[in-house]
Amino acid sequence: MQRVDIVIAWVDGNDVELKKKRHKYLTGEDASDAISDTRFASNDEIYYNIASILKYVPFSGKIYIVTDQQRPEFIDEFAKQGLCEADKIRVVDHREIFRGYEGYLPTFNTRPIETMLWNIEGLSDYFIYLNDDFFFNAEVGLEDFLDGNNMIIHGHWRNSFALKTKLKYRQFLNKKFGKPLQPKHMIAQMLSADRIGFTQQFFEIHHYPHIVDRHIIKNYLLDHPELLQTQLKSKFRSIEQINPIALMNHLKIKNNQAILKPDLELAYLKNEQSVNSFVQAVTNPNVKYGCIQSLDQLSKIAAEKVVNSMNEKFKGFLPNSLRMMLN
Numbered sequence: 001m002q003r004v005d006i007v008i009a010w011v012d013g014n015d016v017e018l019k020k021k022r023h024k025y026l027t028g029e030d031a032s033d034a035i036s037d038t039r040f041a042s043n044d045e046i047y048y049n050i051a052s053i054l055k056y057v058p059f060s061g062k063i064y065i066v067t068d069q070q071r072p073e074f075i076d077e078f079a080k081q082g083l084c085e086a087d088k089i090r091v092v093d094h095r096e097i098f099r100g101y102e103g104y105l106p107t108f109n110t111r112p113i114e115t116m117l118w119n120i121e122g123l124s125d126y127f128i129y130l131n132d133d134f135f136f137n138a139e140v141g142l143e144d145f146l147d148g149n150n151m152i153i154h155g156h157w158r159n160s161f162a163l164k165t166k167l168k169y170r171q172f173l174n175k176k177f178g179k180p181l182q183p184k185h186m187i188a189q190m191l192s193a194d195r196i197g198f199t200q201q202f203f204e205i206h207h208y209p210h211i212v213d214r215h216i217i218k219n220y221l222l223d224h225p226e227l228l229q230t231q232l233k234s235k236f237r238s239i240e241q242i243n244p245i246a247l248m249n250h251l252k253i254k255n256n257q258a259i260l261k262p263d264l265e266l267a268y269l270k271n272e273q274s275v276n277s278f279v280q281a282v283t284n285p286n287v288k289y290g291c292i293q294s295l296d297q298l299s300k301i302a303a304e305k306v307v308n309s310m311n312e313k314f315k316g317f318l319p320n321s322l323r324m325m326l327n
Helices: 016-024 045-056 110-115 161-177 185-196 214-223 225-233 244-254 272-282 300-313 320-326
Strands: 004-009 060-067 089-093 126-131 134-136 150-154 156-159 201-204 210-213 258-261 266-269 289-292
Touching: 004 045, 004 110, 045 060, 045 134, 045 289, 110 225, 110 244, 126 134, 150 210, 150 244, 156 161, 161 185, 185 201, 185 244, 201 244, 210 214, 210 244, 214 225, 214 244, 244 258, 266 272, 272 289, 272 300
Parallel strands: 004 060, 004 126, 060 089, 150 258, 266 289
Antiparallel strands: 126 210, 134 289, 156 201
16 A cells, blocks of 8 residues: 655644744744744644544554644544554654755744645655644545545635635735734635636645645746745744645646545534534544644633533543543
8 A cells, every 4th residue: 555644734832942932933923823923733633543543544654743842742642542653744844844954943834834744754656734723533445535646635616706805905904004814724725726727716625634746846846936935934824935735736637636525524613613523523533634723712611511522532542641631
């Protein structure tokens, strides 16, 4: 079977040293959506993410955790408890993925990090990329991501007209009144498609694990150094930046190397009102993927409900120290 590694971008936003470093680069004019504390918050989601891979992704190769001079506290326990091989999980520092581009460090911005994932030493040709708050909710096979050289992409086509109109209006407000431009996820996807020639519509993706063709994105970025510089230069998210995963998707679509499928149901925690539906979806074997957002903003009772459901879901696959700490 083809080897497919998994890459997880992770940050411990509670780290005092990281907070100090981040605040050194704030300008006072940064978009609020790019610098809010919840964007950097860590509530042990990384352990559920890894536990879900060990439980539900039997074909996975290495697991790479990309981070900035940090290390998840209990990460070594997965191997020590016999849950995986000793070399299954490797922590990769930003200095490794920014080899040759170290002048752009430090960065507190997902876009440059995602842009440079192809630079991980030893990474498989195809890999699965997850944010640290994603997880697998049921068993998946390689056929959920690849069919030969064709990538399987879940999402839907979206017309660009309304988004472009909103963007022009916001650009007017920015120019006229200095209102910061919020670097929205959907706009970054639209701009990615624009570059590849999809100017009227784009294939919108959501909070799933994404299959990535390492070489097509690497070659495109190296062939377009002006884009690479734009992607790397901003310490925090900027409206100028595109979504590199969406860029790659549209390259594959253009090359007829993508199989497009509809959106999937998701176990998605996004606020207090979604807690009950999230907990219910976690127990549904037909829901393959999940995402935990803004756990730090829930009430104590709601947060405990979510954590208890995840502990039960991944019982036997989590670090013992995490379980003892939560108890």
